[in-house]
Amino acid sequence: MLRILARKIFEVLIFLLFITFISFLVVRLAPGDPVLTILNVDELSVNQEQLEALREDMGFNKPLLVQYGLWLLKFFTLDFGVSYVTGQPVMDMILMGLPATMELAAGALIVMVVISVPLGSLSALYRNSWIDQLGRTLSVLGAAIPSFWLGLILIELFGVRMHWLPTMGRDGFISLILPSLTLGLAISSVYVRLLRSSLLDxxxxxxxxxxxxxxxxxxxxxxxxxxxxxxxxxxxxxxVSLGSLIGGVVVIEVLFAYPGIGKLVVDAIRQRDYPLIQGYILIMAIIVFIVNACVDLSYRYLNPEMKLKEREANR
Structure with a gap:
């Protein structure tokens, strides 16, 4: 167990160095000048000396590796800088939007489990029956329909015509139903087919x-x-598909005006708020890494063969 823990810690360090460097490089090489964004030159007249002074003050005139090293030191203290647009600390903005995103992701996962586990199990138990045909048909339809289009249909049906559910904002459990249902239906199609084939095996x-x-x-x-x-x-x-789930959360948050970090980062991309974009990339990468680490550890419980192989390897 200590060997597994030491290996995981080493993997975390390598992963953090890799993802921080890539995210830093991508943001720094993105088109546009962050200094112009900060000064808002569309509304304020500035000269070249002011631009250069701000670049020097923010360290943009230093070599890229030096900038990365200075930023990495702040990263390990959980200091992601401040937003170019609002002036608020990036970590505070992410922590404000993260609960809403986690709620939406959890709601989508609940919908996925409620749909895929019974339907996939019944399709395997009653192979080639009408239940199996129904499950496969719904899986194909779910895979073919884009999540944003499904969301628009649900908004039109349950929000505009029937007035049963709210279609925008975050106001209690009821406002979570439509976005969770949209995202959960979109991802459940994969797991219905996968669980069916795995059970048949x-x-x-x-x-x-x-x-x-x-x-x-x-x-x-x-x-x-x-x-x-x-x-x-x-x-x-x-x-493996957790990244797709996070990407789907971003789309659904924009569609339903749900105030999570997905909608926050879309606004940041429009406004070229580079610290916020970079903080989002890192937080999501860390979450994906943690979930994948938990998946690896769960194999030891779900698959006893792994324990036997480890015991034989340690002899």
């Missing part, structure tokens, strides 16, 4: 036949053996 394994030979009930076989065996591929895909 589990049903063909020798340990399932052995469990039936011992006289175990089909319910116990499904819950304790087949379903657990089918989870690692699903969790693996979830770890």
């Amino acid at each position: 589990s049903f063909s394994q020798e340990f399932i036949r052995a469990a039936r030979a011992r006289g175990l009930s089909e319910k116990r076989i499904f819950l304790m053996h087949a379903f657990r065996h089918s989870l690692p591929p699903v969790i693996t895909v979830f770890g």
Whole structure:
């Protein structure tokens, strides 16, 4: 266990160095001049000396690696700088919008689980039945329909015509329903098909036949053996597709005017607020890394074969 923990810490350090350098380089090489953004030259007349003075004051005239080193020192103290537009600390702005984004992501995941687990399981249990046909049809439709278009349909149906649900803003649980449903429906199609195929593979394994030979009930076989065996591929895909989920959250937040960090960073891109963009990239990358690390650790529980292999390797 200590060896695994030491390896994970080393991976974290390498990952942080890599992602901080890439994000810093991408932001610094992006088109536009942050100094012009800060001074708002469209509304204020400035001369070249003022521009150069501000560049020197902010360290933009130093070599790129020196700028990165100075910024990296601040990063390890969780100082991401201040917004060029609002003047607020970037970390404070991200922490203000993060709860809304986490709520939306959690709501989408709940919708995904509620849809994909029963539908994928029933499709595998009743293969080639009308339930299986329905599940595969809904999966194809879900994969083919863009999430923003589905969101517009739900807004038109439940918000404009029926007046059942709010379509903009964040005002309690009810305002979370439509955006969560939009994002959850969009991502559930992948997991319905994946869980179905994984369960069918589990049903063909020798340990399932052995469990039936011992006289175990089909319910116990499904819950304790087949379903657990089918989870690692699903969790693996979830770890890989987490970036797509975060990207979908950004689109849905803009569509529903949901005040999370996705909408915040879209506004930052329009205004060339580079510190905020960079802070967003780093926070999301760290979240993705943490989730993937948890996925790796969960394999030890879901797949006992990994424990056996580790014991054999340590002998």
